[in-house]
Amino acid sequence: MRIFDTSVQELKYKVLREVATLAFEDRLSTGLLDIPKTIVPGPQATMRCCIYKERAIVEERIKLALGGDPENENVIEVLNIACDECPVSRFKVGEACRGCIAHRCVNVCPKGAISIHNQKAVIDDEKCVECGRCQSVCPYNAIIKSVRPCEQACKINAISMDENKKAKIDNDKCISCGACVYQCPFGAIMDKSYIVKAIQMLKDSDHNQKYHVYAVVAPSISSQFSYAKIGQVVSGIKALGFYSVVEVALGADMVAYKEAKELSEKGFLTSSCCPAFVEYIEKYFPDMKGDISHNYSPMAQIAVYIKRTDPDAKIVFIGPCTAKKKEISREKVKGIVDCVITFEELQALFDSRNVELSELPEETLDNASYFGRIFARSGGLADAVRQGLKEHGITDEAFEYKPISCDGIEQCKIALLKASKGVLPENFIEGMACQGGCIGGAGCLTHGPKDKNEVDKYGGQAREKGIKDAINILKFVK
Amino acid sequence: MDISVCIGSSCHLRGSYDIIKGLEALIEQHGLQNQINLAAAFCLGNCTNGVTIKVNDRIVTGVSTENLPQVFKEHVLKALS
Numbered sequence: 001m002r003i004f005d006t007s008v009q010e011l012k013y014k015v016l017r018e019v020a021t022l023a024f025e026d027r028l029s030t031g032l033l034d035i036p037k038t039i040v041p042g043p044q045a046t047m048r049c050c051i052y053k054e055r056a057i058v059e060e061r062i063k064l065a066l067g068g069d070p071e072n073e074n075v076i077e078v079l080n081i082a083c084d085e086c087p088v089s090r091f092k093v094g095e096a097c098r099g100c101i102a103h104r105c106v107n108v109c110p111k112g113a114i115s116i117h118n119q120k121a122v123i124d125d126e127k128c129v130e131c132g133r134c135q136s137v138c139p140y141n142a143i144i145k146s147v148r149p150c151e152q153a154c155k156i157n158a159i160s161m162d163e164n165k166k167a168k169i170d171n172d173k174c175i176s177c178g179a180c181v182y183q184c185p186f187g188a189i190m191d192k193s194y195i196v197k198a199i200q201m202l203k204d205s206d207h208n209q210k211y212h213v214y215a216v217v218a219p220s221i222s223s224q225f226s227y228a229k230i231g232q233v234v235s236g237i238k239a240l241g242f243y244s245v246v247e248v249a250l251g252a253d254m255v256a257y258k259e260a261k262e263l264s265e266k267g268f269l270t271s272s273c274c275p276a277f278v279e280y281i282e283k284y285f286p287d288m289k290g291d292i293s294h295n296y297s298p299m300a301q302i303a304v305y306i307k308r309t310d311p312d313a314k315i316v317f318i319g320p321c322t323a324k325k326k327e328i329s330r331e332k333v334k335g336i337v338d339c340v341i342t343f344e345e346l347q348a349l350f351d352s353r354n355v356e357l358s359e360l361p362e363e364t365l366d367n368a369s370y371f372g373r374i375f376a377r378s379g380g381l382a383d384a385v386r387q388g389l390k391e392h393g394i395t396d397e398a399f400e401y402k403p404i405s406c407d408g409i410e411q412c413k414i415a416l417l418k419a420s421k422g423v424l425p426e427n428f429i430e431g432m433a434c435q436g437g438c439i440g441g442a443g444c445l446t447h448g449p450k451d452k453n454e455v456d457k458y459g460g461q462a463r464e465k466g467i468k469d470a471i472n473i474l475k476f477v478k
Numbered sequence: 479m480d481i482s483v484c485i486g487s488s489c490h491l492r493g494s495y496d497i498i499k500g501l502e503a504l505i506e507q508h509g510l511q512n513q514i515n516l517a518a519a520f521c522l523g524n525c526t527n528g529v530t531i532k533v534n535d536r537i538v539t540g541v542s543t544e545n546l547p548q549v550f551k552e553h554v555l556k557a558l559s
Contacts, residue, residue, distance in 0.1 A: 214520065234487070244486055244521030309482070309519045363525065364487040463491055473485050473495050476518035 003227065003347060005446050008187035011047075013348050014039050015061040016193060020352035023199040035062055057082045061190065068192035074171045075192045075325040076181060082188035085165040086148045090130045093121045096142035105134035105143065153183035155410045156280065173283065177276040177409065177433040178322030178442025191322040191342070191442065195349060198339045201314045202241040211312040212243035216302050216337075217365070218319030219249040220376035220438040222458030223451035224343045230458070231362025236355045237318070237346070238363065248317070249368030249462075251302030252375040252384065253470045258295045260388025263428055264399040266291075268419075270429040271381055273297050274438075275327035277412055277431035285416050296333070298375060299324060303336045305477045314338045318346050320441025323433065342443025366463050369470035373459040377452045378407040378437035380459075382430040384467065391468050403428040408435040479514045479558060482532040486521040489528035493543065494518070497529050500546045504554075513558065533557065 004010050018038060022031040036055035040046075048054045060079040063069075068077050099119030106114045106121065113127035114134060121142070123134070135143040150159050150167050158173035159180060167180075167189065180189045205213050215237045225233050234245045255273065263269040272278055272293035281288050296304060303315045316339045317324055325340045327333055341349075350357065371387050374380030382403035389401055404426040406412040412431040418424035434440040439451040464470040481501060485494045498518065505514050524530040527539035533553045541549050 208523075212521070243523070244525075246486070246520055306520050309517065364491050366487045366491050367485070473490075473498065473518055476483070476485075476498055476516065478515075478517045 003445055004344075008185065009182075009344060009445070011039075011187055012061060012190060013344060015058060016065050016195060016345055016348035017351050019062060019065040019193075020195050020199060020349050023196045024203075024352060026203075028196070032062060053081070064190045065193045066196055067194060072171070074169060074174055075176050075322060076169060076174060076178060077190060077192060078167050078169060079188050079190060080166050082186055083166045084186045084188065087146055088148070088161050088165055090145055090147055091123055091128060091132065091135060092144050092146060093123060094142050094144045096140045097121050097138075098140055098142070100139070102139070104137040104139070108133045108137045149183045149185055150180040150189060153179040155179070155408070155413075156284070175276040175279040175283065175409070175433060176323040176326045179409075179434070181322060182442045182447070191325060193341070193345055194325065194339050195341055195345050198316050198341055199349075201316065201339060205241075205243075205314065207241065208243040211314055212310055213241065213314045213316065214306055214310075215242040215245045216248050216251075216299060216306070216315055216317050217245055218299070218317070218321070218376065218438060219247065219252065219368070219373045219455065219458070220320045220441065220444065220451075221318075221343070222373070222376065223439045223448070223454040224320070224445050225347075225357060226446065226454075228357035228360075229362050230365055232357045232360045234363040234365045235360040236350050236357045239355045239360065240349055240353060242316070245363075245365060246302060246306060247365055247367040247372070248298045248302050248319070249372035249375060250470060250474075251296070251298035251300070251305070251372070252381075253369050253372035253467045254301050254305075254474060255293075255295050255298050256371055256375075256381065256384035256388045257391065257467050257471055258388075259293050260385045260392055260394070262293055262295065263385065263401075264389060264392070264394050268427050269293050270416075270419075271431055273375065273381060274323070274432050274434075275321070275330075276323035276409070276433035279323070279326075280409060280412060280431070280433065281416065284413075285420055288416065288420055291419070296336075297327065298372070299327070300333045300336050305474055307336065308477050316341060318343065320434075320438050320444040322442045342441075343445050344443050347445060367470070368462060369464040369467050370459040370462045371467050372470060373462055374455055376438045377455045378432050378435075379405040379430070380437065380455070381405070381432075382428065385428060385430075387467055391466060401428065402426040403430060405430045405432075407432060407437065408440075409433045479554065480532075480534055481514055481516050481554065482519040482522065483516070484520075484522040484524070484528060484530040484532075485518045486525060486528075488525040489522075489530055492528045494529050496543050497531065497541055497546060500543055501531075501550070504547070504550045508555070510554075510558070514554070 036058040040054040042051040162168040328337045371384035522530040529541045
């Protein structure tokens with residue numbers, strides 16, 4: 001059965017799996033050089049011009065699998081040789097051009113970039129400013145706009161082309177959401193992986209004797225690993241050597257409860273769960289920094305509680321998110337969460353240890369309430385904050401709650417623009433950089449339309465129905 | 479004396495919160511608030527035998543609301559006396 005959405009994910013996964021196998025077996029130093037040949041056995045090339053280029057690209061992937069360029073603060077990197085130099089010119093004249101007599105395209109072009117040669121329109125790329133007017137006036141729809149998939153994916157324009165026509169990420173603009181990673185059809189952009197760090201943590205714990213390694217799992221897990229039950233995934237994580245598996249959703253319950261209070265006191269707030277959204281505000285709307293909720297993200301919140309009960313613990317977050325990899329190096333979160341891996345990477349870890357989820361018994365995963373669990377989808381956080389207000393006893397008369405759930409960074413941008421001008425009618429912005437919320441995250445195995453229902457179903461299975469029911473226990477975490 | 483109650487998933491489902499509330503009541507009933515530090519722990523490593531509690535360094539598994547008074551007597555009151 002198909003585990004991933006795309007073959008690009010699968011290729012990335014294969015490299016991660018091989019690296020994980022070596023790391024678990026302490027053979028990294030001797031085995032790394034063999035990985036390209038294992039993955040690209042030849043003699044026929046299947047993806048690129050020749051097996052040597054394919055292998056060279058695998059080598060680059062190995063570097064990323066080992067943590068990538070330490071000099072680069074970003075967790076998203078371009079694999080230069082894998083970047084296929086997609087067409088750069090955005091407007092091209094296609095086959096449908098009839099070389100008509102009207103020449104609306106020529107007449108409308110403000111830069112004189114279009115001329116007629118051999119009864120066909122030709123665009124001079126040097127002059128074209130990509131305004132798109134020619135496209136809109138052509139009666140034959142003959143003018144084609146082509147945008148590189150990475151640029152198309154990056155809604156905040158952090159990707160441009162360098163002088164060699166390779167994709168280049170502007171770290172000052174990038175929010176590490178990973179949209180380009182998932183969208184590049186050649187897999188030429190990848191998130192740095194910290195699987196080796198996680199494996200080392202497990203090994204150094206000496207089977208959790210020296211310290212305990214906790215896996216904290218994002219609620220979006222409910223839409224992942226569809227070939228097994230969540231309880232089997234929990235068993236699988238423990239089979240890898242983790243001491244315990246805890247729901248990040250319990251941290252989300254706490255965040256919703258605190259955020260409701262903060263919102264009612266301040267009167268306006270933007271959410272702090274999505275690290276890409278938080279970074280977006282910091283970079284693009286710095287004047288609004290003060291409006292970001294002061295709460296930890298659910299990931300950091302649950303980790304704080306775990307470390308309070310077990311100060312020597314090491315905590316690995318497992319989720320759908322590439323931006324979380326960056327979040328843990330933020331000043332506020334440093335030392336709280338020790339490592340971040342994605343669901344894609346978790347699959348690689350399972351297979352590196354031959355962990356067959358479908359054969360494992362089901363263990364339990366139940367710490368959070370319905371509301372903590374639905375954080376995984378767009379709209380869930382806003383619902384949870386509404387519940388938080390209710391459970392605080394804050395009535396509609398005392399505070400009128402007007403949330404807006406922004407699904408994807410473009411919607412976030414619109415809401416923030418309005419808010420920055422003081423014309424946003426709502427008073428709480430739920431910002432999720434990925435489409436659909438965390439279930440659309442770049443580190444997900446699959447991104448399906450039915451995922452939202454899976455999240456709600458999982459929410460409904462929580463033993464605790466209200467937020468307080470779930471977080472009351474945290475009073476005893478001293 | 480330190481008492482930790484496991485609030486990991488398995489124990490949670492078996493009712494750790496009720497055990498904590500029960501212990502709180504028993505501690506108060508015996509006037510031991512100053513002698514006992516009651517806290518939660520995320521996992522005490524006995525997931526299949528919950529609810530698990532730890533009394534100082536001793537692990538006690540299979541705690542339920544039914545046997546809690548007995549467990550309290552045996553592992554807490556005896557140790558304190």
